[in-house]
Amino acid sequence: xxxxxxxGALLVAVVLFGxxxxxxxxxxxxxxxxxxxxxTEVTLxxxxxQLNPPEEQNFVKDQLLPDFTSETGIKVNFVxxxxxxxxxxxxxxxxxxxxTIDVIGDLHGGMDYMNSKGWLxxxxxxxxxxxxTFISTFEEYSKINGKKVYVPWMSATYVMVVNKDAFKYLPxxxxxxxxxxGTDKWTYDALLQWAKNLKEATGRPQLGFPxxxxxxxxxxxxxxxxxxxxxxxxxxxxxxxxxxxxxxxKDLWPxxxxxxxxxxxxxxxxxxxxxxIAWDHTARIKNAxxxxxxxxxxxxxxxGPKGRGFxxxxxxxxxxxxxxxxxxxWKLIDYLxxxxxxxxxxxxxGFFPTVKEASGALPExxxxxxxxxxxxxxxxSDALVVMIPNLGSKGGQFKEYYKQAFERIVLNNEDPAxxxxxxxxxxxxxxxxxxxxxx
Amino acid sequence: MERSSLVPxxxxxxxxxxxxxxxxxxxxxxxxxxxxxxxxFSLEVWKRAFSDYYFWSAFKYTLSLAAxxxxxxxxxxxxxxxxxxxxxxGKDAALYALIIPLTISDVAAGLIWYSMLSPYGFLNKLxxxxxxxxxxxxxxxxxxxxxxxxxxxxxxxxxxxxxxxVIVLAxxxxxxxxxxxxxxxxxxxxxxxxxxxxxxxxKPSIQSALIIRTLFxxxxxxxxxxxxxxxIPVLAGxxxxxxxxxxxxxxxxxxxxxxxxxxxLLGALYIKFLKAEYLEVGR
Numbered sequence: 001x002x003x004x005x006x007x008g009a010l011l012v013a014v015v016l017f018g019x020x021x022x023x024x025x026x027x028x029x030x031x032x033x034x035x036x037x038x039x040t041e042v043t044l045x046x047x048x049x050q051l052n053p054p055e056e057q058n059f060v061k062d063q064l065l066p067d068f069t070s071e072t073g074i075k076v077n078f079v080x081x082x083x084x085x086x087x088x089x090x091x092x093x094x095x096x097x098x099x100t101i102d103v104i105g106d107l108h109g110g111m112d113y114m115n116s117k118g119w120l121x122x123x124x125x126x127x128x129x130x131x132x133t134f135i136s137t138f139e140e141y142s143k144i145n146g147k148k149v150y151v152p153w154m155s156a157t158y159v160m161v162v163n164k165d166a167f168k169y170l171p172x173x174x175x176x177x178x179x180x181x182g183t184d185k186w187t188y189d190a191l192l193q194w195a196k197n198l199k200e201a202t203g204r205p206q207l208g209f210p211x212x213x214x215x216x217x218x219x220x221x222x223x224x225x226x227x228x229x230x231x232x233x234x235x236x237x238x239x240x241x242x243x244x245x246x247x248x249x250k251d252l253w254p255x256x257x258x259x260x261x262x263x264x265x266x267x268x269x270x271x272x273x274x275x276x277i278a279w280d281h282t283a284r285i286k287n288a289x290x291x292x293x294x295x296x297x298x299x300x301x302x303x304g305p306k307g308r309g310f311x312x313x314x315x316x317x318x319x320x321x322x323x324x325x326x327x328x329x330w331k332l333i334d335y336l337x338x339x340x341x342x343x344x345x346x347x348x349x350g351f352f353p354t355v356k357e358a359s360g361a362l363p364e365x366x367x368x369x370x371x372x373x374x375x376x377x378x379x380x381s382d383a384l385v386v387m388i389p390n391l392g393s394k395g396g397q398f399k400e401y402y403k404q405a406f407e408r409i410v411l412n413n414e415d416p417a418x419x420x421x422x423x424x425x426x427x428x429x430x431x432x433x434x435x436x437x438x439x
Numbered sequence: 440m441e442r443s444s445l446v447p448x449x450x451x452x453x454x455x456x457x458x459x460x461x462x463x464x465x466x467x468x469x470x471x472x473x474x475x476x477x478x479x480f481s482l483e484v485w486k487r488a489f490s491d492y493y494f495w496s497a498f499k500y501t502l503s504l505a506a507x508x509x510x511x512x513x514x515x516x517x518x519x520x521x522x523x524x525x526x527x528x529g530k531d532a533a534l535y536a537l538i539i540p541l542t543i544s545d546v547a548a549g550l551i552w553y554s555m556l557s558p559y560g561f562l563n564k565l566x567x568x569x570x571x572x573x574x575x576x577x578x579x580x581x582x583x584x585x586x587x588x589x590x591x592x593x594x595x596x597x598x599x600x601x602x603x604x605v606i607v608l609a610x611x612x613x614x615x616x617x618x619x620x621x622x623x624x625x626x627x628x629x630x631x632x633x634x635x636x637x638x639x640x641x642k643p644s645i646q647s648a649l650i651i652r653t654l655f656x657x658x659x660x661x662x663x664x665x666x667x668x669x670x671i672p673v674l675a676g677x678x679x680x681x682x683x684x685x686x687x688x689x690x691x692x693x694x695x696x697x698x699x700x701x702x703x704l705l706g707a708l709y710i711k712f713l714k715a716e717y718l719e720v721g722r
Contacts, residue, residue: 258580
């Protein structure tokens with residue numbers, strides 16, 4: 001009898017404990033209560049999907065924000081967060097009406113999505129930001145259906161880096177000038193020939209891609225080579241042009257460094273001399289160029305039959321509806337988009353400015369090498385600018401399909417036509433589910 | 440009398456609560472995520488997981504890694520323990536050196552081996568400088584999955600043999616010298632003593648070590664992730680990938696449940712087939 005009673009009591013205790021503990025977890029979180037007693041003690045919550053790697057976080061917390069705090073007296077709680085976590089949190093806060101987020105930093109696609117849900121303030125009535133001219137295309141992107149959704153904050157792209165030694169092995173008919181400026185002759189076929197020459201001359205494959213589990217090689221697939229060959233990111237996934245592209249990649253792969261499938265970023269491999277040509281995100285190769293500015297040049301990517309596909313990444317700053325400290329949030333946005341702050345961001349983390357005044361203020365040296373490459377790429381006459389599609393939480397699945405196609409076709413030697421036919425309906429389904437046009 | 444019967448329950452209460460909250464609650468959550476689709480019971484998630492391109496190769500690689508690593512480790516640990524179970528100069532130092540890998544996390548171990556085996560790492564530099572090779576040997580990359588497998592085996596052997604070793608050594612030291620001395624009186628050779636006395640008496644320790652290592656092998660992750668990325672998929676790695684990159688919590692739960700299922704199954708098999716031995720030893 002007694003044992004049964006005891007078990008009853010135990011059960012009650014467990015349930016109570018469970019309820020209390022789970023309550024703590026869902027109700028708690030990192031934020032403290034937004035109530036403040038004095039006016040000066042404002043702490044902004046800035047959630048950002050950008051600047052998340054540890055080094056970049058340190059830069060934000062140790063160098064970027066202290067200046068702002070000492071200038072305005074406003075403290076900032078920088079919260080690096082993944083896109084899906086941020087959307088979940090914002091959705092919860094907007095639905096319950098208890099908004100704790102003051103500023104959001106995210107890519108264009110994410111802003112577009114959050115705006116479509118009605119979670120973002122219209123910023124057109126905020127005071128004018130002085131002494132800066134936003135780059136006009138970015139300014140246009142940031143206004144969606146006439147509403148000023150976000151302030152352009154940083155931009156980035158993916159480029160090719162060439163170790164100057166590689167120019168000794170250029171194929172016939174291709175000059176250094178062609179590569180640096182991105183002329184019509186700088187094609188994917190020319191890259192193949194060049195990579196072949198390099199391997200024959202040095203005995204080792206000298207072309208590298210960040211195709212490891214956290215590498216960004218998948219962006220090369222959907223944002224560079226796919227549009228260059230088919231004119232689209234996903235629409236022509238299984239077309240004859242796409243099959244041609246996959247066969248090209250199969251031809252190219254013997255000249256690509258075999259460790260590529262384990263590399264997440266290319267700076268180290270470039271510096272160690274493991275590869276002479278690499279493709280990666282500007283922020284991820286910056287370190288190589290800074291360490292040996294005389295050794296490397298940044299060049300536009302090659303072109304394919306349909307043009308020169310490349311991705312432009314645009315990050316913006318927005319204020320959620322019902323943000324507790326809207327005016328202070330605007331001050332932070334003002335600070336982050338000042339030309340001098342933007343130059344600092346470029347210097348430290350390699351994201352490019354969104355205001356014209358900053359681009360002019362660039363010092364000579366490694367950054368200029370990067371900026372010149374980026375500018376050369378975006379000003380090529382056959383440019384096919386691609387934006388990363390915003391599929392919300394399905395973004396990972398989107399990338400997975402391209403990676404899978406790559407692994408099966410190029411690494412496992414399966415038939416490109418049948419693999420792409422098999423994957424395409426699943427890929428298109430992602431866009432249908434999200435209600436977005438297939439790019 | 441009532442008070443004394445209450446005491447055992449009170450004593451296990453904290454552990455019970457701890458397990459309920461940190462094991463029971465997530466387990467229920469995982470079951471929910473894996474079996475419930477659109478609010479009702481469904482095997483949809485399992486179908487999705489089983490049709491995943493990586494699922495079966497992850498399953499295969501996890502089991503084959505365990506099949507290679509665990510027996511090698513146990514054999515190695517027994518040999519090492521036998522060597523260490525005697526008095527010699529520098530024994531303490533040797534013991535410390537053998538146990539150091541125990542203190543290193545799997546990710547750190549993976550990084551150590553990666554930097555040793557990478558194309559410009561220690562091993563390749565050594566071979567290049569000695570003139571044995573002209574070009575670095577590649578250990579990593581999709582084309583070299585067999586070598587990646589080897590690198591993982593090496594790293595795992597280096598990292599986690601010591602736990603087996605410690606258990607076996609403790610078992611060895613518990614064997615009473617009386618048996619061995621008695622055997623010597625009858626003129627038994629080293630091999631006879633080893634076969635007839637030491638190994639049989641060591642069985643319980645070997646069995647516990649085997650169970651621990653096999654169960655851990657089902658969760659192998661850090662070393663594989665660092666050395667081979669997804670070139671060699673494993674169950675825990677795929678679960679992590681599904682959760683953090685693909686954001687498919689359902690499929691991630693399926694991976695977790697498969698690991699749990701495998702562990703329970705293997706644990707049960709060990710206990711079923713090895714239990715009799717325990718009784719015999721205890722007799």
